[in-house]
Amino acid sequence: MKSILFSTTLIAFLALIPAGEAAAQLIPQPWVSVGSRNDETTFSIGARALNLGVEFGLGTEDSTGVDALAFVNLPLIDQVSPYVGLGLYSEDQGVAVSGGVQINPTDNLILGAGYHSIRGVNGQVGFRF
Template identity: 50%
Template sequence: MKLKLISSSTVALLATLGALHSTPASAQLVPEPWVTVGSKDGGVSYGAGVRIFDLGAEIGNNKGKTGVDLLKFFSIPTVSPYVGLGLYGSDVAYSGGVQFSPPGNTFFGVGYHSIRGINGQLGIKF
C-alpha cells in the first residue's frame, strides 16, 4: 500500500512538472518571418526569411545575385544563434548570426553573410 502511494505521488509530481515546463504547441507550428537589410562592399543587400522549429530559409539579393540559404538555429531562451549555407548563382555562400526574441510580437537579429555582408533583421511572431 505504501509503495502504491509513493508511485502515485511520483507520477502526479512528474505530470505536474511536465505541464509547467511545456510550451504552447501553436508557437512551434507557426512560421516566424523576417526581413533583412545589409551591406557589403558599398552595396545594399535585401532579403526575407522564415523559420519553423529550428530550421529556416532565407532568400536574398546583392548586386544582381539572387540566392537561397538554408539555416539551422540553436534555440536558447530569448537568443537563437544560427548558421547557414546557400547558393547564389554558381557561388556557395555561408552565413551566421543571432536572433533575439524579447517578450512581445517582434524579434530582431544581426548576422554576417559571405555574399550579402553584415545585416540586420526584423521579424514578427504570430
Template identity: 60%
Template sequence: MKTAVIAKALIASLGFVTLFTPNQASAQLIPQPWVSVGGNDGDVTYAVGARALNLGVELGAGPDGSTGVDVLKFINLPVISPYVGLGYYSEDKGVAVSGGVQVGATDHIFVGAGYNSVRGFNGQLGVRF
C-alpha cells in the same frame, strides 16, 4: 512504504509531463517571418526569411544582381536564437555561409544581426504571431 512509492511515482509523472509538454513545439509551428537589410563592399543587400521548427529559409539579393537562397538551422535558447546556414547564389557568387543571432525584443517582435559571405553584415526585423 506506500507513501514513498506514491511520492516517487508522482515526482516521476510530473517530470515526464514537464518533459513532454507540447507548448514549445506548437508555438513554433507558425512561421516567424523577417526582413533583412545589409551591405557588402558598398552595395546594399536585402533578404526575406521565415523560421519554423528551428529551421529557416532566407531568400536574398546580393551585390551585382546576385540572388540566392540560404537554409538556416537555429538553436533555440530562452531569449536568443543563434543560427548557422548554407546557401547558393547566382552570378558566379556560388556557395555562401552565414551565421547570426535573433533576439526577442517583445512578445511579438524580434531583432537580429547576421553575416552572410555573399550579402555581408545585415540587420533583421521580424514578427512572431
C-alpha cells in the same frame, strides 16, 4: 527502413518540446533583412519554424539565392537564438555561408544581426504570430 528511422526521430524530437512551444514553433516567424557589402545594399526575406529557416536574398552584383538556416535554442536564455546557414547564389557567387543571432525582446518582435559571405553584415526585424 529510412522512413521508420525518420518517423521515430521526428516523434522523439517533438516529444522533447512542451506542447505549447510545439504549437508556437509550427507557425512561421517571418523577417526582413537589410545589409551591406562592398558599398552595395543587400536585402532578404526569411521565415523560421521548428528551429529551421529559409532565407531568399538579393546579394551583391545582382546575385539572388536561397539559404537554409539552422537555429539553436539556448537552454537558459529562451529569447536568444544563434543560427548558421548555407546557401546557393547566382551570378557566379556560388556557395554562401552565414551566421548570426536573433533575439525576442517581446512576445511578438524579432531583432537580429548577422553576417553573410555574399550579402555582408545585416540587420533583421520580424514578428511572431
